[in-house]
Amino acid sequence: MLISPDMIALITQARAERPKLRERDLAATLGLSEAQLVAAEAGGAATRIVADPARLMPHICQMGDVMALTRNESAVHERRGVYKNFHAGAHASMVLGDEIDLRIFPRHWVHAFAVRGETDQGVKRSVQVFDAAGDAVHKVHLGAGSDAAAFDAAISDLAVPDDAPFEIAARAAPEPARIDAARIDALRSEWAQMTDTHQFLAMVRRLKMNRLGANRAVGSTFARQLPVDAVSWALERSAAEALKIMIFVGNEGCIQIHSGPVQRIEPMGPWQNVLDPRFNLHLRADHIAEVWLVSKPTKRGPAVSVEAFDAEGRLILQMFGKRAEADIETSGWDRMAKGLAAEVLA
Structure with missing residues (x-):
């Protein structure tokens, strides 16, 4: 189990009390990283998968029209399209599609989950990637026109063993302006x-x-x-x-x-x-x-x-x-x- 039963119970209660709160904000109120919040669903709505973009991205390229999401503390960038022209690299990788255009730095792709949950609008599917501190690095949200079979295939191929280590590191402090x-x-x-x-x-x-x-x-x-x-x-x-x-x-x-x-x-x-x-x-x-x-x-x-x-x-x-x-x-x-x-x- 990635998260203790007591923490899972606390997360479940917090979700019930604040159902409209975004996952990132809910995690912050509990003093957790967003990755820990998702990990609490492991074995249920969430499946832990390999985070390495060299293995993950070829599967995402098969998922059809999706929404790509990358954010930082102050901005959220959402782009719909198809992942195309993935180029793997040890230090930097790229997706060079007409709509989805990414620069990827693999050493920060540490934890990943495939999340599938029932909602009033039907089944929602996403791939969520986090860094060592559990902060979101990149997310892929599937929609009605996406390929659900490709999502399932990614889970089959990339699922991580239940006993694989899951550790959250301390968040690095921001670097102030540096002038010599x-x-x-x-x-x-x-x-x-x-x-x-x-x-x-x-x-x-x-x-x-x-x-x-x-x-x-x-x-x-x-x-x-x-x-x-x-x-x-x-x-x-x-x-x-x-x-x-x-x-x-x-x-x-x-x-x-x-x-x-x-x-x-x-x-x-x-x-x-x-x-x-x-x-x-x-x-x-x-x-x-x-x-x-x-x-x-x-x-x-x-x-x-x-x-x-x-x-x-x-x-x-x-x-x-x-x-x-x-x-x-x-x-x-x-x-x-x-x-x-x-x-x-x-």
Whole structure:
């Protein structure tokens, strides 16, 4: 048994008393990780399965049209589509479908469950993956058009023995902005020489900094701070101008990317939302502590992004103009983002 009988009883009582509370929030009220909450259903609604994406993803690719969900503390990114073009790697893997676009970091895929439960709307099926601390890394929700047989096949192939260890590690503390004052000139020089955005993180790590620290240190040629509501403005103007954009939301184990326009922007209390038929974004706007307009040199011209961080220095999301080999025109986004900066900083 993964969770003690006393804890299972406590979880059952809490669910009965607060039936509408989301699993993540229910876990927090009980002082548990979300993975422990799901593990309490092991042997019933939940089956523990192999978390390794090299084994798991080929099964998910057979499940048809599903909803992919990746989140962090402040943003939830939901994209409907079919998982296609999975590329496994020891340190990084990718799903490169037209709708489902993921960057996967396998060492953080530690615990996984296939969950099947009866509801008033019928059977709900999902695959849920968690990191070592039991925080959600990635989820796949099946719907009426998904392949239930492929879900069952994944359970048959990937089920973990009942006696396999199940340990939850301490959650890592967030890393604050890190700047090495002695290397700021080197940062500016190397930033100017970038030819691809993928060079950025290796560069700042080599210079003993991190993303937020580099944004703060590099200077206005490459990074300018915006008001915290600039993300909402960027979403609203992108929708109004029907711009093709990219929205990145991630955690340590997975980054999920939406590429294309956004249409229906709906603020609801502290949440800013995109509520489109195939893409939803739920953003806690009140968690945003810093927003930066960032420009990175590439062979195809500057990659301009709007980047939001929380009060502890964690990246919440990034927005870019849509770039792909067959669609490299980002002038609309670039003009909007730079014009936004000129307007709000005036």
